[in-house]
Amino acid sequence: WILMVTAQSPTNIAVIKYWGKRDETLILPINDSISVTLDPNHLCTTTTVAVSPSFDSDQMWLNGKEISLSGSRYQSCLREIRSRANDVEDEEKGIFIKKEDWENLHLHIASFNNFPTAAGLASSAAGFACLVYSLAKLMNVKEEQGKLSAIARQGSGSACRSLFGGFVKWAMGNVRLISKDTNGSDSIAVQLANEMHWDDLVIIIAVVSSRQKETSSTTGMRESVETSPLLHYRSKEVVPKRILQMEEAIKTRDFTSFASLACADSNQFHAVCLDTSPPIFYMNDTSHRQVLFSCLQDGSQLLIINYMEKWNRFEAMPQVAYTFDAGPNAVLIAPNRKVATLLIQRLLFYFPPSSDTELSSFVLGDKSI
Numbered sequence: 001w002i003l004m005v006t007a008q009s010p011t012n013i014a015v016i017k018y019w020g021k022r023d024e025t026l027i028l029p030i031n032d033s034i035s036v037t038l039d040p041n042h043l044c045t046t047t048t049v050a051v052s053p054s055f056d057s058d059q060m061w062l063n064g065k066e067i068s069l070s071g072s073r074y075q076s077c078l079r080e081i082r083s084r085a086n087d088v089e090d091e092e093k094g095i096f097i098k099k100e101d102w103e104n105l106h107l108h109i110a111s112f113n114n115f116p117t118a119a120g121l122a123s124s125a126a127g128f129a130c131l132v133y134s135l136a137k138l139m140n141v142k143e144e145q146g147k148l149s150a151i152a153r154q155g156s157g158s159a160c161r162s163l164f165g166g167f168v169k170w171a172m173g174n175v176r177l178i179s180k181d182t183n184g185s186d187s188i189a190v191q192l193a194n195e196m197h198w199d200d201l202v203i204i205i206a207v208v209s210s211r212q213k214e215t216s217s218t219t220g221m222r223e224s225v226e227t228s229p230l231l232h233y234r235s236k237e238v239v240p241k242r243i244l245q246m247e248e249a250i251k252t253r254d255f256t257s258f259a260s261l262a263c264a265d266s267n268q269f270h271a272v273c274l275d276t277s278p279p280i281f282y283m284n285d286t287s288h289r290q291v292l293f294s295c296l297q298d299g300s301q302l303l304i305i306n307y308m309e310k311w312n313r314f315e316a317m318p319q320v321a322y323t324f325d326a327g328p329n330a331v332l333i334a335p336n337r338k339v340a341t342l343l344i345q346r347l348l349f350y351f352p353p354s355s356d357t358e359l360s361s362f363v364l365g366d367k368s369i
């Protein structure tokens with residue numbers, strides 16, 4: 001026999017960024033972060049997990065290619081979920097798996113991203129959220145979503161936020177609780193508001209490069225923690241206030257505050273990257289790459305920022321937000337469909353897509369226009 005579960009998880013875009021860990025193994029951050037989870041139909045991971053007595057080892061395929069599960073991040077997620085497994089019965093198929101059997105049964109996992117892996121589109125976020133969620137369903141794990149988020153967090157920090165829709169905060173947890181006998185179990189994601197709360201918002205992703213980024217988030221943030229004085233100032237003095245302001249902006253649907261906080265936080269995150277030694281340049285990292293918007297060759301993100309800053313200063317234009325993660329793609333957030341349509345028209349006019357590229361359109365994260 002074989003028993004299977006398939007699940008789909010969307011990616012999320014941080015508007016107050018997570019950058020820096022205080023514990024690398026448990027993946028505990030040095031500050032809280034807030035994100036928006038995209039509509040699962042757009043940028044998502046689909047994962048099928050299967051169990052059968054005929055499988056003789058745990059195996060995983062990502063986008064059709066076998067990958068190793070021996071890394072500590074995969075192992076942590078598998079171990080944590082297995083230890084919470086329960087009895088599973090499928091009457092139709094006549095299958096009964098006892099709680100204690102899970103330790104000896106092996107899994108086959110097949111995962112697909114419908115967007116470029118490791119190009120700064122938070123594929124690890126959707127990937128680990130989906131892995132943990134589908135395994136929990138397969139093994140009849142009864143933990144609430146917050147507990148599952150703490151497991152997904154051990155796969156990739158940002159993954160914990162993808163277990164919820166809408167607006168999500170990843171609470172860093174109590175720093176004093178980290179000692180040998182604690183496991184950072186209070187560092188979990190919580191939903192601030194569901195996807196219906198502010199459903200006018202439209203998220204537009206301009207895919208500038210689908211290539212793999214040069215400095216992974218994991219390595220980048222380790223180097224920032226070790227060398228950037230700005231990061232430590234940011235995590236202690238700036239982010240705690242911004243988190244409160246962002247929570248308020250979301251609660252009251254105050255787009256002006258939401259946009260200025262998101263833009264400022266993205267810019268400070270990239271300033272931290274520059275303050276790292278050696279400096280990390282996520283912002284103009286596209287020069288040798290296949291660039292999907294033809295005139296966005298060198299320093300394209302800076303051009304977009306410039307354009308958006310001018311747009312926001314021009315009285316007649318309604319405000320929009322921009323944010324950039326650890327990769328070159330631009331994420332723009334418009335307050336409603338009308339503004340999003342106008343913005344897309346202007347962007348396509350000023351930054352026309354090149355003819356020889358596959359991903360030359362904007363992907364709407366929230367709703368199609």
Ligand code: DP6
Nearest residue numbers: 014017018156157158217218325326
């Ligand atoms: C810039 O979650 O990918 O996107 O925890 O090491 O797997 P690891 O890092 P990851 O980092 C994401 C960083 C970011 C900001 C954010 O999503 O908050």
